[in-house]
Amino acid sequence: MIHFPAQRRGPLSALSLRLAAALGLVFAVVAAVYLGRDGYRDVNEDGLTLLDCFYYAVVSLSTTGYGDITPAAPSARLVNVLFITPARVIFLIILVGTTLEVLTEQYRTGRRLSRWRRAVKDHVIICGYGTKGRSAVSALMENGLDRSRIVVVERSAAALRQATSAGLVAIEGSATRSSVLNEAHVKSAKSVIIATDSDDASVLVALTVRQLTAGQVRIIAAAREAENAPLLKQSGAHHVIVSSATAGRLLGLSTSAPPLIDVVEDLLTPGQGMALAMRSAERDEVGRSPRELESLVIALVRRGKVVTLADRAGAVIETGDMLVHVRDDRPQSATTA
Numbered sequence: 570m571i572h573f574p575a576q577r578r579g580p581l582s583a584l585s586l587r588l589a590a591a592l593g594l595v596f597a598v599v600a601a602v603y604l605g606r607d608g609y610r611d612v613n614e615d616g617l618t619l620l621d622c623f624y625y626a627v628v629s630l631s632t633t634g635y636g637d638i639t640p641a642a643p644s645a646r647l648v649n650v651l652f653i654t655p656a657r658v659i660f661l662i663i664l665v666g667t668t669l670e671v672l673t674e675q676y677r678t679g680r681r682l683s684r685w686r687r688a689v690k691d692h693v694i695i696c697g698y699g700t701k702g703r704s705a706v707s708a709l710m711e712n713g714l715d716r717s718r719i720v721v722v723e724r725s726a727a728a729l730r731q732a733t734s735a736g737l738v739a740i741e742g743s744a745t746r747s748s749v750l751n752e753a754h755v756k757s758a759k760s761v762i763i764a765t766d767s768d769d770a771s772v773l774v775a776l777t778v779r780q781l782t783a784g785q786v787r788i789i790a791a792a793r794e795a796e797n798a799p800l801l802k803q804s805g806a807h808h809v810i811v812s813s814a815t816a817g818r819l820l821g822l823s824t825s826a827p828p829l830i831d832v833v834e835d836l837l838t839p840g841q842g843m844a845l846a847m848r849s850a851e852r853d854e855v856g857r858s859p860r861e862l863e864s865l866v867i868a869l870v871r872r873g874k875v876v877t878l879a880d881r882a883g884a885v886i887e888t889g890d891m892l893v894h895v896r897d898d899r900p901q902s903a904t905t906a
Contacts, residue, residue: 570741571682571752587667594656594663598626601648608648611638629653630660685738691759692718696744696774698728701764701791701812706737712846720753745773747781755781763790763806768797772804779805836895844898850890857886868893 599622602609606617609625617625617638625638630653640648693709695702698721706719721732721739732739742749744765755761761778763771771790778788790806792798798809823830835843847870859866859878869876869883870891876883886892 571685571738587663591660591663594660595623595626595630598630598653598656599623601652602626605644605648608644609638609640630657632657632661686754689720689754690757692720692754692757694720694722694750694753694755694758694761695764696722696761697764697766698723698725698732698739699764699766702728702762703731705762705764706735711844718759720758722749722753745770745777747777750777750781755786758782758786760787760789763788765791768793768801771806772797772800775801775804775806842898843895845893846896847891847893850886850888850892854886854892855888855890858884859886859892862892862894864892865895866892867895 599619602617602625603619603622606622609617611617611621621638627633693714695705698706702721702723706716706721709719710716716736717738719737721729721737722742722744723729723732723739724741724743726741729739729741740749740753742752744750744763755778761774763774763778765771765774771792775788775790778786784805787808788806789808789810790801792801792809792811793813795811795814798811801809819830819833822833832843836845854862859869866878868878869886870893871882871887871889875893878884
């Protein structure tokens, strides 16, 4: 099942409001009839009880009108003209409006689904919307990827609600199933990020994605344990990030070189000061040393491989190189202050 970004007010909320309004009208009519019950006449000639008033209100508002209870006194007829008849019209409007809204919402959802299926291409699929998945989405959007090009695959209902509330399209189901990945249009995706809760599931997802895409879609996976990284690469993952090993190294650095932790957190936290970025080499930069540039370049990406500045190959920028640099990520107001 495909879940689209949450709207301001869902159909359930609209239905609840309409139901509350309809019930409010019923109770208002019951109160009016009960207060003026002496002006009504029923077939038994024994007066109206509270139940009779409810019965009269319901059959009157629904336009059934059996005629077994009728207003006889002028005051009761005046109440019917000025209050009960307008309430009957409003009640019908609520019922018809509710039906139309449900049908319209179904039609709108169908149209959104059709448009999305036609337009989805070169998107990024996030398998798992836990802590790692949410952080991956944030990083993608910080680097300029529009949220409409991100698709989340998740089984948890709570995580699905979080994804749609964040304006993302979400597919309900397990990413280990081919049918679910096909719903996410994995064959036309740009890349797949695997951020599941277990390495076993990550391996199955990687195998499934590789089988469906014949290895044409880039797969990036997170592994909890370093020993599972080779298995993930054998399963089809192009890049594997070991979360536990990374966390362990940071813990070690926090003891031996505490300032380095601040630098790493600054680089990884958006809007704090520094951020890692990548851009294409400009024409006037080709042939120059990366160290001569105004921006702080720390590495080159040449034909898909990382070239450090310590290597001889990294001494000169070549055509087609990508520059990995540190940019100023502070808010605009802070940089101009």
